[in-house]
Amino acid sequence: MSNITGALYKIRYLDEFSRKKTLMHRLSPTIKLIVTLIYILLVVSFGKYQLGGVIAMSAYPLIMLSLAEMPAKELIKRVVVAMPFVMGVGIFNPVFDRDIMTYFLGIGISGGWISFLTLIVKGVLTVSSAIILVGTTGIENIAHSMRILKMPKIFVVLILLTYRYISVLMEEAASIWTAYKLRAPGQKGIRHDVWGPLLGQLLLRTYDRGIRVYDAMILRGFDGDFRMGTAFVTGIGSYLFLLIALAGFLIIRLSVITMILDLLI
Amino acid sequence: MHMADALLSPAVGGAMWAAASGGAAYSANKLKTDLDDRKIPLMGVMGAFVFASQMINFTIPATGSSGHIGGGMLLAILLGGHAGFLTMASVLLIQALFFADGGLLALGANIFNLGFFTCYVAYPLIYKKIISNKYTRGRLIAASVISVVVALQLGAFSVVLQTFFSGKTELPFTSFLLLMQPIHLAIGLVEGLITAAVVSFVWNARPEIITHANERKPLKNIDIRKVIVGVLIATVVVGGFLSWFASENPDGLEWAIFNTTGTEELEGSNPVNEFFARIQEKTAFLPDYGFKETSEGAGNSGTSFSGVTGGIITMVLALGVGKLISVFKRIKS
Numbered sequence: 001m002s003n004i005t006g007a008l009y010k011i012r013y014l015d016e017f018s019r020k021k022t023l024m025h026r027l028s029p030t031i032k033l034i035v036t037l038i039y040i041l042l043v044v045s046f047g048k049y050q051l052g053g054v055i056a057m058s059a060y061p062l063i064m065l066s067l068a069e070m071p072a073k074e075l076i077k078r079v080v081v082a083m084p085f086v087m088g089v090g091i092f093n094p095v096f097d098r099d100i101m102t103y104f105l106g107i108g109i110s111g112g113w114i115s116f117l118t119l120i121v122k123g124v125l126t127v128s129s130a131i132i133l134v135g136t137t138g139i140e141n142i143a144h145s146m147r148i149l150k151m152p153k154i155f156v157v158l159i160l161l162t163y164r165y166i167s168v169l170m171e172e173a174a175s176i177w178t179a180y181k182l183r184a185p186g187q188k189g190i191r192h193d194v195w196g197p198l199l200g201q202l203l204l205r206t207y208d209r210g211i212r213v214y215d216a217m218i219l220r221g222f223d224g225d226f227r228m229g230t231a232f233v234t235g236i237g238s239y240l241f242l243l244i245a246l247a248g249f250l251i252i253r254l255s256v257i258t259m260i261l262d263l264l265i
Numbered sequence: 266m267h268m269a270d271a272l273l274s275p276a277v278g279g280a281m282w283a284a285a286s287g288g289a290a291y292s293a294n295k296l297k298t299d300l301d302d303r304k305i306p307l308m309g310v311m312g313a314f315v316f317a318s319q320m321i322n323f324t325i326p327a328t329g330s331s332g333h334i335g336g337g338m339l340l341a342i343l344l345g346g347h348a349g350f351l352t353m354a355s356v357l358l359i360q361a362l363f364f365a366d367g368g369l370l371a372l373g374a375n376i377f378n379l380g381f382f383t384c385y386v387a388y389p390l391i392y393k394k395i396i397s398n399k400y401t402r403g404r405l406i407a408a409s410v411i412s413v414v415v416a417l418q419l420g421a422f423s424v425v426l427q428t429f430f431s432g433k434t435e436l437p438f439t440s441f442l443l444l445m446q447p448i449h450l451a452i453g454l455v456e457g458l459i460t461a462a463v464v465s466f467v468w469n470a471r472p473e474i475i476t477h478a479n480e481r482k483p484l485k486n487i488d489i490r491k492v493i494v495g496v497l498i499a500t501v502v503v504g505g506f507l508s509w510f511a512s513e514n515p516d517g518l519e520w521a522i523f524n525t526t527g528t529e530e531l532e533g534s535n536p537v538n539e540f541f542a543r544i545q546e547k548t549a550f551l552p553d554y555g556f557k558e559t560s561e562g563a564g565n566s567g568t569s570f571s572g573v574t575g576g577i578i579t580m581v582l583a584l585g586v587g588k589l590i591s592v593f594k595r596i597k598s
Contacts, residue, residue: 010364045275055579092434112435162352204470207471214307
């Protein structure tokens with residue numbers, strides 16, 4: 001139950017946040033989507049021992065957070081949830097890869113630990129950049145950009161519809177769960193003899209709702225396309241953002257700062 | 266069972282993206298031609314239903330644990346293969362964006378693992394074959410359980426393959442496989458039983474919902490071979506293309522080669538390799554701050570040390586810039 005309300009809060013928070021009007025929010029959604037995808041690709045393109053490189057890549061989400069005025073706490077909460085799988089798979093690196101690679105303050109550090117850390121940093125960065133994208137752009141605008149990038153119309157409409165109904169259905173699921181809990185105190189989950197009826201009832205209601213939604217949409221002139229309220233003009237600012245972001249990524253990817261350090265040392 | 270961005274290499278992630286978008290384009294196209302357009306809103310709310318219902322926990326009898334429904338198979342059963350696939354894809358996209366389940370690069374892999382195997386493999390080849398248009402409670406339950414279990418096994422296997430080819434972890438292929446398959450057998454059984462319970466309940470109450478999905482899309486219309494061949498071609502082309510570009514790095518496919526043959530590169534240099542070798546020589550003054558070299562020449566930790574330091578300096582710089590922006594904004598308002 002707390003699970004459902006927690007999830008609802010997460011969705012609503014990002015939804016409301018995406019309506020802010022900071023510099024980041026006003027940039028073209030399509031450009032933001034493209035920059036985010038390039039960023040993720042570059043982050044994962046680092047080799048498994050290139051810890052320094054991926055740490056440097058954190059520059060992008062860090063600066064974006066400030067530009068978008070997004071509280072780091074909200075981001076961290078979401079990132080933490082995504083980590084267990086990455087850590088579960090990565091934790092075997094220190095076990096299998098024990099060759100000492102470098103010394104830090106006289107303590108030998110094995111390659112496995114370095115690649116494990118690299119993996120975690122990569123996980124944090126890729127997840128963060130995606131959340132920052134939604135938080136500054138909103139699902140409607142992302143969907144709009146997907147249309148501009150030639151994704152199938154049906155798919156885009158479907159995403160918007162699914163998104164709209166998630167909160168409605170989560171509320172229904174939450175009230176079913178509460179009703180069950182009140183009648184069956186002290187149980188961890190739903191007993192097996194009501195598995196079918198409990199979800200099945202919700203499913204039947206959902207099905208009928210789907211039909212009613214369709215009828216209502218037809219009556220209002222739905223022709224298979226979604227009309228977006230705001231038409232985005234890709235201004236000079238957006239192109240500038242694209243340029244600066246790409247240049248920054250390139251500088252980090254080619255490790256220019258490390259090169260300068262090497263020359264100095 | 267969501268795959269994460271961090272575990273993927275660009276080549277594998279890109280290949281899976283190509284496979285998934287190929288599947289999405291095919292199913293969208295298929296739906297456009299024979300869509301009863303009543304289905305679009307239905308697909309939307311059913312996607313939301315799967316989303317919401319995955320948050321309700323079901324107690325597994327005689328154990329202390331609990332599970333939830335498997336979405337892909339239920340969607341295929343209720344909406345048919347194409348609509349189910351597309352709906353699953355949209356659910357996964359929203360999960361990636363709002364809940365950090367999986368990631369944007371891993372989205373392709375996740376759509377493939379959780380959508381393709383359920384809607385385009387288990388649904389037509391197992392579920393429909395078992396039902397074969399004779400609906401009984403027993404058949405429905407058997408078909409749901411078996412198809413969910415098989416789809417999840419294939420999905421789990423696919424996660425292992427994707428992780429292996431990405432080469433980001435040291436986990437040996439067989440160990441990972443032996444870890445993943447049994448766990449997902451148990452999960453699959455639970456998900457299958459819950460799915461079966463829901464399907465047979467709906468069939469009792471409103472049989473037309475279950476039978477319609479099957480009839481509206483006669484099996485003849487779905488040319489599975491075309492889908493599979495298309496997806497395969499897209500995967501190979503993009504995977505090959507990207508790994509060719511990525512081949513300067515000692516990761517990804519090379520890592521896989523290294524682990525299977527014991528050498529970093531297959532013997533015998535080809536023009537492509539030579540080309541990159543020459544580029545590498547030319548750009549050798551760019552320290553490719555890998556720790557690799559330092560492991561050979563012990564004590565020479567200069568590059569690795571400055572590599573990490575450089576990274577941290579960049580991060581601190583970014584933090585400083587961020588702080589400056591915040592301060593500037595506060596003064597302005």
